[in-house]
Amino acid sequence: MQSKQPKLRLITAAVSLALLAGGAAAQQAAQSPDNGKLESVIVTANKRAQNLQDVPASITVLNDAVLQRANVRDLEDIPSLSPALTLSYGTQPGNFSINMRGIGTFSLGIGVEADVAVIVDDVPLGMQAGAFKDLADVGRIEVLKGPQSTLFGKSSIAGAINITTKPLGGPWKTTATTYVTNDDEWRVGVSTGGAVSDTLRLRVAASKTNFDGTLNNLTTGKKLNGSKGDNISGKLEWQPLDQLTLTLTPHYNRTEKFCCSTAFTSMSPGALYRNAPQLPPSVVLSGITISPDNRDVRNDYPTGGKFHDAGTGVKLDWAFDDNGPLAGHTLSSISSYGKYHMDDYQDNDNTDVDILPFLLLPNGQPTGMHGGLYQYGSFDVTSTTQEFRLTSPDKGALRYVGGLWYGKNDLTRELTKAPLIQAYGTAYGADAWNVSKAIYGQGSWDFRPDTSLIVGARYNDEDTGYNFRRYTVPPQVKATTEFYTKSDTDKSSTYKLGLEHRLNKDSMLYAMASTGHKGKAYDLTSGFTAATAALPAVAPETAKSYELGWKQSLWDNRAMFSVALFRTNFKHFQQSSSFFDDDGTFRTGLNSIGGLRTQGLEVEGNVRVTRELQLNGSFAYTEATIQSFENGPCYNVINAAGTAGVPGPGCAQNPKFNNTFVQNLAGKTLPNAPKVKVNLGGQYDLMLPSYSFNGFVSGSTRYQSRTQFSLNQDPGTIQGAYSITNLSFGVKDKQDRYKVTLLVNNLFDKRYATGLNNAIANGTWSPKAPNTPVAVNTTEWMPPRDFQRYFGARLDVTF
Numbered sequence: 001m002q003s004k005q006p007k008l009r010l011i012t013a014a015v016s017l018a019l020l021a022g023g024a025a026a027q028q029a030a031q032s033p034d035n036g037k038l039e040s041v042i043v044t045a046n047k048r049a050q051n052l053q054d055v056p057a058s059i060t061v062l063n064d065a066v067l068q069r070a071n072v073r074d075l076e077d078i079p080s081l082s083p084a085l086t087l088s089y090g091t092q093p094g095n096f097s098i099n100m101r102g103i104g105t106f107s108l109g110i111g112v113e114a115d116v117a118v119i120v121d122d123v124p125l126g127m128q129a130g131a132f133k134d135l136a137d138v139g140r141i142e143v144l145k146g147p148q149s150t151l152f153g154k155s156s157i158a159g160a161i162n163i164t165t166k167p168l169g170g171p172w173k174t175t176a177t178t179y180v181t182n183d184d185e186w187r188v189g190v191s192t193g194g195a196v197s198d199t200l201r202l203r204v205a206a207s208k209t210n211f212d213g214t215l216n217n218l219t220t221g222k223k224l225n226g227s228k229g230d231n232i233s234g235k236l237e238w239q240p241l242d243q244l245t246l247t248l249t250p251h252y253n254r255t256e257k258f259c260c261s262t263a264f265t266s267m268s269p270g271a272l273y274r275n276a277p278q279l280p281p282s283v284v285l286s287g288i289t290i291s292p293d294n295r296d297v298r299n300d301y302p303t304g305g306k307f308h309d310a311g312t313g314v315k316l317d318w319a320f321d322d323n324g325p326l327a328g329h330t331l332s333s334i335s336s337y338g339k340y341h342m343d344d345y346q347d348n349d350n351t352d353v354d355i356l357p358f359l360l361l362p363n364g365q366p367t368g369m370h371g372g373l374y375q376y377g378s379f380d381v382t383s384t385t386q387e388f389r390l391t392s393p394d395k396g397a398l399r400y401v402g403g404l405w406y407g408k409n410d411l412t413r414e415l416t417k418a419p420l421i422q423a424y425g426t427a428y429g430a431d432a433w434n435v436s437k438a439i440y441g442q443g444s445w446d447f448r449p450d451t452s453l454i455v456g457a458r459y460n461d462e463d464t465g466y467n468f469r470r471y472t473v474p475p476q477v478k479a480t481t482e483f484y485t486k487s488d489t490d491k492s493s494t495y496k497l498g499l500e501h502r503l504n505k506d507s508m509l510y511a512m513a514s515t516g517h518k519g520k521a522y523d524l525t526s527g528f529t530a531a532t533a534a535l536p537a538v539a540p541e542t543a544k545s546y547e548l549g550w551k552q553s554l555w556d557n558r559a560m561f562s563v564a565l566f567r568t569n570f571k572h573f574q575q576s577s578s579f580f581d582d583d584g585t586f587r588t589g590l591n592s593i594g595g596l597r598t599q600g601l602e603v604e605g606n607v608r609v610t611r612e613l614q615l616n617g618s619f620a621y622t623e624a625t626i627q628s629f630e631n632g633p634c635y636n637v638i639n640a641a642g643t644a645g646v647p648g649p650g651c652a653q654n655p656k657f658n659n660t661f662v663q664n665l666a667g668k669t670l671p672n673a674p675k676v677k678v679n680l681g682g683q684y685d686l687m688l689p690s691y692s693f694n695g696f697v698s699g700s701t702r703y704q705s706r707t708q709f710s711l712n713q714d715p716g717t718i719q720g721a722y723s724i725t726n727l728s729f730g731v732k733d734k735q736d737r738y739k740v741t742l743l744v745n746n747l748f749d750k751r752y753a754t755g756l757n758n759a760i761a762n763g764t765w766s767p768k769a770p771n772t773p774v775a776v777n778t779t780e781w782m783p784p785r786d787f788q789r790y791f792g793a794r795l796d797v798t799f
Contacts, residue, residue, distance in 0.1 A: 036611045037557045043142050045162065046442060047122075047151055047401045048391050053551050056454060056500045056510030058564035058602050060084065060143040060618065064166065067138060069683070069698055069728070071179065071743070071794065073187065073209060074227075075118075075131050075161075076785070080702055080724070082143045083620030083677035084159070084602065088709075089260045089755050089782060092305035092344040093129040094379050094413075100159030101145055101568070101598045102624025102673030107576040107590060110379070110411040110432045111466055111522030115541070117148065117156035120163045121249050123313045123336040124155065126383030126409040130309055130340050131161070133255045136231035137191055137205035139166035145602070146545045146568060147516030149494040150456040151442055153405065157516035157543050157570075165249065168201040168237050170194055174799055177207075181792035184223070185211040193235070202236045214783045215261055216296045218287050219352040224297065224304075225782070229255040243319045250312040258304040261347075262757055262780035263297050264290045270774035271765040273351070276358035284351045293751065295783060300352035301374040302345050311338025311383070328393035333386075340381040348417070349373040356419055369419060377415035384408045392443075400443030408435045415526065416474065425473035430524040436462040442496060450503075454512070456496035464488050466522045468533065484533035490540055492517040506553040516543035521574045523590035538592050539572040554607075561605030569627070570596045575711065594628030596670065615682040624673035631657045632665035635714035636760040643773040645761025648714075668713050676705040697729040709756050716758030716779060722750050724786060730794075741794040749789040755782035 041052040041061050052061055060082040062072075070081055075098070079085040088097040088106050097106040098116040105115045114128035125131055135141075141163050148156035172194035179187040186209070193203025213226030233251040240246070267290050273279035281290075288296045316333040320326040349355055349372045356369040389403035416427040442456030465487030472479045498512035520537035545568035553560045573593040600622040607615050626632075631654065636645035650663040681700035688694050703723040710717040728743035757780040759765070765776040 034611055036608060038560060038606055038608050044164065045142055045144050047389065048394060048399075050394070053508070053553060053560060056498055056508070056512055056549065058145045058547065058549060058562065058566065060145075060604060062141040062143070064139050067135070067141070068796070070700070071792070072135060074134050078141065078143070078161070081679065083618050083679055084143060084145045084622075086672050086674070088672045091260055091303060091346045092342070093132040093257055093307065094305060094342060094344060096129065096132055098128060098131070098161070099672055101566070101600070102622050102670050103158035103568075103570065103596075103598055105574050106671070107574070109522065109524040109590065110413045110430060111524040112574055112590065113155045113434070113518055113521070115155070115158035115518065117152050117160040118163065119152060119160060121165055121313055122315065122334050122387070123385060124153065124407070126338060127340060127379070127381045127411060129307070129342065129379065130381070132257065133253045133309075134207060134209055134229040134231050135163070136189070136207045136253075137165050137203075137233050138163055140164045146547060146566060147494070147514050147543045149516040150440060150458045150496045150514060153407070153438065153458070154436060154460055154462065154492070154518050157518040157541055165233070165235060166191075166203070168193060168203055168235055176797045177794065179792065179794045181790050183790045185792070199239045200237070202234065204232070204234050206232045211785070213258060214295065214785065214787060215263055217299050218296055219298050219300050224261045224299065225259045227255060227257040227259070229253065243321065245317045247315040247317070248312060252308070252310045254308040256304065256306040258302060260755070260782055261297055261299065261303050262755065262782045263294045264288065264778060265292050265294055265781050266290060266777070266779045267765070268777045270767060271776045271778075272767040272771060273355065274359055274764060275766070275768050275771060276355070277771060278358045279353065279355060284353050284355075297350060298352045299347040299350060300372060301347040303347050305342045305344040307340065307342030307379075309338060309340040311336060330391045332389040332391065334389065336383070336385045338383045340379070342379040343376070344378065345374070345376045347372070347374055367419075371419050373419060375415060375417040377413065380412040382410045397446040398443060400441065402441035403439070405436070405438040405440065409433065413524065417526065418474070426526050427471040427473050428526060428528065429469040429471065431467040432465070432522065432524060434462060434464045434519065436460055444500070450501060452500040454496065454498035454500060458494045460492050460494070460517065462490045462492075462519050464490065464520055464537070466524055468524055468528055482530070484528075484530070486522070486533070486537070488520050488537050490519045492540065508551045510549045512547045512549075514545045516545065517541070518574070521590065538574055538590060541570060541572050541574055543568055543570045559605070559607035561603065564602045566602070567597065567599035591629070593626060594630070596624070596626045598622060598624040612685045612687065613682065617681070618679045620677045622673060622675060624670040626665045626668050626670065629665040630654075631662040632668075633712040634661050634663050635710065635712040635758070638760055638775040638777060642775055644775050645766070663712070665711070665713065669708050671709055671711050672707060674705045674707045676703070678703040693731045693733050695729070695731050699725065699727045701725045714758050717756040719753050719756060722752040724750055724752075737798055739796040743792045743794070744789065745792070746786045746789045751787055752784070753781040753787075754784035756780070
């Protein structure tokens, strides 16, 4: 198959040269003088603009310069910049999970909300899957750690990611970016905007991206575990009156993630695919050399999700004049509407062989069919929000924000598992809804010139429910065979109480206590049954959090750092665990974990060593452990005879839980929660007085300790510790007209996985009678974007 990469490179090069020519002809902008200090960082973590060093909370801020330097494309790049974050991957974006300080709900069902909220320009996403797209036109990302329920609501019990698009203002300006790598990734983006008149400002941004992937599909000759996306967004600010500002933020995105397939890294001898003598690995995995670095697969059906979303936010700000009781206050109305649709699909047999003739029905008879095993489905989400907010001036002894909130999310899931036979197929549909109404407020009172009391509260009233339908399996005429419905209400209150003490203008200590709440949940997956419907909803999650912090500026604001100690206790944590059923299909079941805790230490800092050299670093030590979970899932080991899988150490039948095999997971780690993450980086600007440009060199190293990927604590799903180093260098025009960057990522070519599977004696590869019984152990890995060294080049142009 002929590669499209040379053609794409020519196109992007031509576009770049044209833009560069335009930039060279543009008027040179005056540069502001460099005073050698760090720039002030403004955040909106408390729904008001504040200097980061004045906010009593642990926050990681990634500004536009950091995002560009790290070549961030989407949310999956953020954990490499923020030690508090990790991502857990499923088969498509609908079951990805964002984890904050080790906490994040993994679930395949639409009846379970996320633990980490994602907010874009004051509007929370109705479903976390909508966050896994290109971050187009983003100006700042704030990673807010710990419960944020008081200000941001019920889906932020573990934290929030607050995204702000680039601001408007100044003369009209156009920027363009092209990016290309040697392993088939490319991006093109352009934005144009500025002041149209004294009262009207606008910007339009568009981008197109593509990455082929990390796995080789021998069946199609293409790659898997990549993505491609198209984005267009706008921002309009109109100020018809001195006191009134209207902001409109429409967007449209179309993304396809052909992920998240895994490749075999080992397979013990004696394997037969689904116990069929005609299907040994040499047939099913023909041409694949199984090894620790294997990246070859054979898929004849796609795996991943193709989605699009569109919507808009509308914000009205009324600034009260300097007279009257509300002098200096701002009253805001923030409305939003969004629709999200995804078609998802998965190759369940991971082979291109005609396997159905060799499979048997439960009665022992051949299927009499041809083809393979796969599934397909869809997600639909419609979200509507309305918020009214009153913000006091950011001066005086009392500063506060308060508001009213309304949000409605309607979610629908349809799924069909094939082939078209009842023995291996299932088809269901589910609707879930949540309607929340809330009143909230948070304020800071300086009861002494150097000490403030912080108080916040939120009352939330939520209505939730579901419809669940099971259908006949094709090729039968589609008909509903089962139907269940349930609705619930959930009223909750969350609080925040803290003290902030300013030792001097450069140093601040704080202590904060807060609570969090996330609503009831429903396990709306293929395992849903009449018995499940008869059960009450899974209990709401609750959290109590304590944080002590210190923020310090040094050397006339040439250095700053923050330190935070935290402990958060969760009750009734909603978490799915995974298993293989008898037909070898990967499934999950929703658990309510009695208690868990995350605690640790976080340190972040920046220092401007000289005008030319700036360094940054962050460190997180996190213990995310289960405190109470008596009926935890088990993993298997091979028995002494080597003929079957048996429950591993610590697993036993328990009469309290219907004599099923369970293990007590108290004291065990949560999945994908490394104890130690470290990020170090820096940039050196090389001044070249005799030229129209300067040079620069930047680098970063991140380290992560070993990670357990499975809730059941399977020793075969542990990723060892690793570190990744990136290096870049280039030139930048002194008038900010262009910037050329060359880069090498994963400089030392370190291998690591972003997901591991370990299966022993499941229904996929273990021969059973009448064949000679053999317990087969298989392992698989999911290589991430930067699992190996790659090179790239980027050109940024402004005119």
